[in-house]
Amino acid sequence: MHVWEVFRQEQEGEPMVHVGSVVAPDRARALEYARDIYSRRYEAYRLWLVPREAVVEVTDPDFLQPPIDRTYRMGVAYRVTVEKRRQIKEMFEKVAREVQGGG
Amino acid sequence: MTYEERVEAFRKRIQEGHKVEATDWMPDEYRARLIKFIEMHANSELMGALPERDWILRAPSLHRKLAVTAKIQDEVGHAQLLYRLVEDLGKPREKIFEDLVQGRTKFHNVFHYPTYSWGDVGIIAWLVDGAAVISQGALQRSSYAPYGRTMRRICWEEAFHLKHGEDIVLTAVMGTEKQKRLMQEALERWWEPLMMFHGPPTPPEKDKDLAWGIKTKPNEQLRQEFLSTYVRKIQEIGLKIPDPKLKYDSDKGRWTYTEPDWDKLYAVVTGNGPASKERLSFRRLSLEETAWVRRAILGERAQAA
Known part of the structure; x- marks a missing residue:
């Protein structure tokens, strides 16, 4: 299982905004979970899924x-x-x- | 669907106000026009840092020195944002710089002129950046969404440049006769380039960048907005705009002015401006002098791979 960070674009042309994450065994499942969790009411125009380990964080x-x-x-x-x-x-x-x- | 049908469908979507992202399919002509347009914008940000760079060491106070340095850092930062967009559209950075220093690509007319005094620094930051914000504000609604979003950030930072520039001009105008004259003379030097800044009044129906939604407002409309925003502000502080024909025609609802010499604009942006050669040689020299940094960084990446 992998953690995927989910980014959502609510309107065409707007920035992708981080909305949360999903856990899934593969990309296809991750996409479905993300759609079901973050766009049940057509909130998403576009979704990005990024493997958590690909995220480089700095808060210092x-x-x-x-x-x-x-x-x-x-x-x-x-x-x-x-x-x-x-x-x-x-x-x-x-x-x-x-x-x-x-x- | 044939290629032509796909292009037609794309064109229709653009006309309906839809936006395009970097990873979306786009017609070759749209991509080529985006590259040319954004590359020219990026080059202008980079070259625009040079006239002001000369004034860091000559700034009249520590605060001014900090602010001028910060503005230059912003301009180079804007070039970075915009070059990323061009790279994403398919043109590598090495090629972009090569084309720039060889004079194969363009940058804005205003950066082909020399600076003579601190007056130029004030007028550039206030009015050249002011003219740029008018175009960039309109570009926030570009059909190419990554460009539009980049403009939001750039305009936000430019707000500081404008206010700082205006402060430089106001401070001088409140000072001695000599300081006032410095601003008046700078305004006289910059007025013609400013009137050329938004380009010739190409009929909107003939402007391909407008048809693709890369730009959202015709050149003449941008110039009219610039005049509506700044003429009063300039006159209010006792500076005289060097154009006897400039006036607002309330019947037509537009500004009339002495028509700039558009052949001269063309000559300037194709590398024949008073400072074009010097600026490009400086850029070429910087590129050569920093080659070792790129080699060092790319070399490390090659080792790691």
Whole structure:
């Protein structure tokens, strides 16, 4: 008997998402079990079965999420642009008022 | 079913909005067009890292240096994602690089131009990446699903490039006259290439990539969206767009502008741009200099097998 990890695509074009696993003696049986367990209500557009031993796993946080500040890589770190735009607008309005007042 | 009937059935499915996966059957023409289109995109990501690379050491602060380095790392990462798609479609990576350095395949027009100042870095990150996100956003709905999914990830990362680029431009515009001028001059250098970026206004019915659903929006529509998104943002901060004819025609509901010289675009993308030769020689040199790494890695794999 082998363990097969099951990936399901719920809609055409969407990513394959891991949904669970089945135990079966061979590929044909594994496919049937996966269909019966993970797509009884037409949930699957496509299924992938991958032998568990083929999966390479890593969860080490030092490897995946090292404690380094990476906020400078995120779009949200640049929200300051909103404030800068406001200041620029204010600056232009001030100049316009001065020009009007002076003229 | 004959081959022609199969192709016809495939074409019909695409027109109905169905998606294609890497392992699905596809017509030879569809495969060839996907390879050409995605390879050009991948080459552009890789070559696009070069103009900015020159500015890592000249960035004006540590934060800017980190951010520019991160952006370059992203661009090369995008090239990796896209080259994988091309490999899956049947073209080996060695052949892809060989064709690139020999000038047999293309990359985007904007990466054939030199950079002169920090102003270029800001304008590229904000507006070149802005123009790219408009095309890439539309490509999320490509008929080739692995490409569409790759675009989701790329667009998410590009959001940082845009915001960082805009921040560079805003910071300079708020600074001294000299800093402001740096941005204005960069905008003047980049406006023509930006207007060419989405390609000539090919009639949608003649665009084969559109017919196969590889692209989802015509070139002109992408350029119009770019103008609608950015013209106001540019003018708002006091920069002047160097096109006296540029205006929104509310009767026609579209932007009018000075028609770019499309022969010039063709010349640029076929290796006759101001920086084409230098960039390709640099890429060729990198490929030669890193050959030992590939030999070392593939050699080990050969031993293990």
